Structures are given as structure tokens and as C-alpha cells.
Amino acid sequence: MPAPAHVLIVEDSDAVASAMRILVESGGHRVSIAPTIADALATGTSDPARLVLLDVTLPDGDGLVLVQPLRAAGAKTVIALTGHDDADTRRRCLEAGCDEVLVKPVPARELVARVDAWTAS
DSSP: OOOOOOEEEEOHHHHHHHHHHHHHTTTEEEHHHHHHHHHHHHHHHHHOSSEEEEEEEEETGGGGHHHHHHHHHHHHEEEEEESSSSHHEEEHHHHHHHHEEEEESSSHHHHHHHHHHHOOO
């Protein structure tokens, strides 16, 4: 049996991060949480994640600055999570190198199913 996939959740809301952790761990994945850009860089480079769920708006800046460094560290898939459902935000996320953009709140069943698919490929 393969080792569980490491999923890095970059999210500054404790409540949202905790809920996402429970959902992702329910699929058998190993989870790390980083509430800031600095924490995400430290975690993502010392323990590369297979999948990064990336909040775009973080307390210390634009989360999109993390896409390239986390990919360089080994992240295969980076998914932007945002509360902004507009074409400009979606374009910025995709241009930064995100594989997909999800608008929060993401339904729990959809998140679990997508995490499983992203970590399987």
C-alpha cells in the first residue's frame, strides 16, 4: 500500500483549516496546515506536499507568490481557494500556475472527491 499523500493546506482561518483537515484526513491523506506565506514556505520546502490547497488571501500577502516556490520544492498540484468568484481572480490564479481554482465555500463531498482525484494522479 502506498504511503499517504501529503496535502498542505495554506489557510489563515483556523475554523476553515480545521474543517478541511478533517475532510482531507478522512480520505487517508497526511495533512499539514500553514496559516501564512512564511509558514507555507517553511513547511512546503522541508516536507514537500503532493497537493497544495492554497488560500489566495493571506495575512502576510498574496498567496499566489507561493505557487512557484512550492512547485520547485516538489508540489505536483496547486489548487487556489478563493472567496472571489470573478474572471480576474480566476485569471490571476491560473497565470500564477495554479492547476485549478475553487470558490469557497467548497462543498465537503466535492472537496473530498477532488482531493482523492488530485492525489491519485
